[in-house]
Amino acid sequence: MSLIESKREPVPAPLQVGSQEPPALGLWEYMRPIRARWFLGCAVAVTATVIGISIPQVLAWIVDHLVGSETPTPGRVWAGGALITVLGLAQAVLFFVRRMLVVDTAATVEMTMRMRLYDKLSRMPVSFHDRWPSGQLLTRSTSDMSMIRRWISFGSIQSVTSALAILVGLFYLFRGSWLLGLIYTCSLPPTLLVLWFFIKRMKKLTRRSQQQSGDLATSVEESVQGIRVLKALGQGENALDRFTDESAELMHTEIDRSKTLGSTFVKTSLLTGATMAISLLVGINEVANGQMTVGALTAFFATTAMLTPHVERSGMMISMYLDSKVAMDRHREIMSEPSGERVLLVPGVTTPVPGSEAGQPGSDVLPSSQPYQQAAEIRFEHADFSYEGSPTPVFTDLSLTVAPGEILALVGPTGCGKSTLLQLIPRLYSLTGGDLLVDGHSVADLPLPDLRSQIAVAFEEPILFSSSVRDNVLVGVDRASKTEQELDQIVEDALRISASDFVSDLPDGVHTLIGEEGMSLSGGQRQRLSLARAIATRPRILLLDDPLSALDVKTEEAVVGMLSEHLNQTTVVITAHRPSTVALADRVALMQDGAIAATGRHSELMSNPDYARLMSLDADIVEEGDAPWHA
Numbered sequence: 001m002s003l004i005e006s007k008r009e010p011v012p013a014p015l016q017v018g019s020q021e022p023p024a025l026g027l028w029e030y031m032r033p034i035r036a037r038w039f040l041g042c043a044v045a046v047t048a049t050v051i052g053i054s055i056p057q058v059l060a061w062i063v064d065h066l067v068g069s070e071t072p073t074p075g076r077v078w079a080g081g082a083l084i085t086v087l088g089l090a091q092a093v094l095f096f097v098r099r100m101l102v103v104d105t106a107a108t109v110e111m112t113m114r115m116r117l118y119d120k121l122s123r124m125p126v127s128f129h130d131r132w133p134s135g136q137l138l139t140r141s142t143s144d145m146s147m148i149r150r151w152i153s154f155g156s157i158q159s160v161t162s163a164l165a166i167l168v169g170l171f172y173l174f175r176g177s178w179l180l181g182l183i184y185t186c187s188l189p190p191t192l193l194v195l196w197f198f199i200k201r202m203k204k205l206t207r208r209s210q211q212q213s214g215d216l217a218t219s220v221e222e223s224v225q226g227i228r229v230l231k232a233l234g235q236g237e238n239a240l241d242r243f244t245d246e247s248a249e250l251m252h253t254e255i256d257r258s259k260t261l262g263s264t265f266v267k268t269s270l271l272t273g274a275t276m277a278i279s280l281l282v283g284i285n286e287v288a289n290g291q292m293t294v295g296a297l298t299a300f301f302a303t304t305a306m307l308t309p310h311v312e313r314s315g316m317m318i319s320m321y322l323d324s325k326v327a328m329d330r331h332r333e334i335m336s337e338p339s340g341e342r343v344l345l346v347p348g349v350t351t352p353v354p355g356s357e358a359g360q361p362g363s364d365v366l367p368s369s370q371p372y373q374q375a376a377e378i379r380f381e382h383a384d385f386s387y388e389g390s391p392t393p394v395f396t397d398l399s400l401t402v403a404p405g406e407i408l409a410l411v412g413p414t415g416c417g418k419s420t421l422l423q424l425i426p427r428l429y430s431l432t433g434g435d436l437l438v439d440g441h442s443v444a445d446l447p448l449p450d451l452r453s454q455i456a457v458a459f460e461e462p463i464l465f466s467s468s469v470r471d472n473v474l475v476g477v478d479r480a481s482k483t484e485q486e487l488d489q490i491v492e493d494a495l496r497i498s499a500s501d502f503v504s505d506l507p508d509g510v511h512t513l514i515g516e517e518g519m520s521l522s523g524g525q526r527q528r529l530s531l532a533r534a535i536a537t538r539p540r541i542l543l544l545d546d547p548l549s550a551l552d553v554k555t556e557e558a559v560v561g562m563l564s565e566h567l568n569q570t571t572v573v574i575t576a577h578r579p580s581t582v583a584l585a586d587r588v589a590l591m592q593d594g595a596i597a598a599t600g601r602h603s604e605l606m607s608n609p610d611y612a613r614l615m616s617l618d619a620d621i622v623e624e625g626d627a628p629w630h631a
């Protein structure tokens, strides 16, 4: 182990899924587990500082009594030198001990805060993530946390020791010569005034800089994610221009910060220099008049040489304090947002559902030979919904019932609210009026884990994780309660039902790595894997938000056929534009003008002119792709 390596601090215990939501703690509360070590570190640092600031007094004694006496001997000079060396060594050892006591423990506070923030972000409803740019959340969980750690491990202790060093130093100065002490003290108010203006300016600049860093992170993230679009549209240059502008803004803020810090440093140095010059003149005069010894004058300058960095550094300490305070405010801003969700994730299975074996969880996965659990009924009763901050409601007084085991296709003009309606069922958003019931229970009253463990969703834009096909399909499955063979069976079934036969052609089959760091898949392949992931959880309710849009008509037909054959114990709501999907549904609901305009079988609804027009428009598009039902 090298000299500066220390024992590893225990990692904070992981937060429990479904445990109480983390409260919005202040820094002092976060520091509770390390307070004792922080105080000890502080005490050690204070001792080291007092030793340091006292060295000039020893120097004065050596000059006056050993070296400056009538008959100075080499022995006395050596003794004086040895004494100062011992004190210097003691100071160095104490500084090292302080580091060992505080630095690692501060890192555990940083980690705890980061974990709590991550936990909080996972609990926040989708509407929160709609509002907050991801870059802001990113910087709040990375650079902000580092600022707080630096303040705990260094800034806070340094501030205490600097304040004490100034007090003890002033005492020594006055004791040596009250006149020189007074001169030095007089230089402090203008120095503090300079620092006060510095604080005011820095506060503004710090917040601006942290905000701009967040915006910049958002831009980088969006550009990286949308790199294909930017390249294809030849917008790389424009994106670069925008990014350059944002970087320039941040750069100017940072330059302003450095200038402010630099000009403060110059002003305080000038004040110190002027004070030293005056002190020297007065001090020499005092020695000449015999009011002061040479040793005392030496000690005065040695003490001010030690004090001055503390006074000058106070600007940097204030800047560090402000950085950490702004970071802490930004942390609390998120932590004190009401999450509205009582739990983090769906923790496997909690609620026995009608028709399942006693105690069997809602999202249990059954081998294909076993019957599925009972499907659920979904009922919207006079439901109203508006997005937060949006003046126009997406729908008002909407009523719709989906029978257990039914496949219902939601059809309507683009932007009429189909996706929104789907997202209300697992309570990704909450109704603003009316009621939504699953099996007669209002979803607002159901614990989220219970509700969500019975629902699976596949979106049009599938998000896959950087992992194997198998792991991606099993994301929603409670793996701990299954054997490897059972899991294999689940993956096989889900891939078959979602017509993901392409997986067998991948280099390592289901073990092929996909996602950002793995193989790239086509849009249709990604959609089918996302569908397989939803199916693998064997949900009572399956919500499919146009998840087959990237498939060719034949594959789409095959998938919908498999769904209706295999998921007869699952209630499926699917938003669709293509007649091929709609025709295979048990029933179709036409959404129009914020309400359900009509429901019925596809063939029945064709007599509705709006529906027929919508379908013929879509059919026209598909006809170009040679749709089989027009043959």
Ligand SMILES: Nc1ncnc2c1ncn2[C@@H]1O[C@H](COP(=O)(O)OP(=O)(O)OP(=O)(O)O)[C@@H](O)[C@H]1O
Binding pocket: 130, 387, 388, 390, 394, 412, 413, 414, 415, 416, 417, 418, 419, 420, 421, 575
């Ligand atoms: N997160 C959001 N915040 C605010 N408004 C939103 C949000 N998401 C959707 N909207 C608005 O709500 C309305 C319904 O959108 P929604 O995505 O549900 O329509 P859709 O019928 O699914 O459309 P499409 O068929 O094109 O997918 C639209 O006017 C849309 O602009």
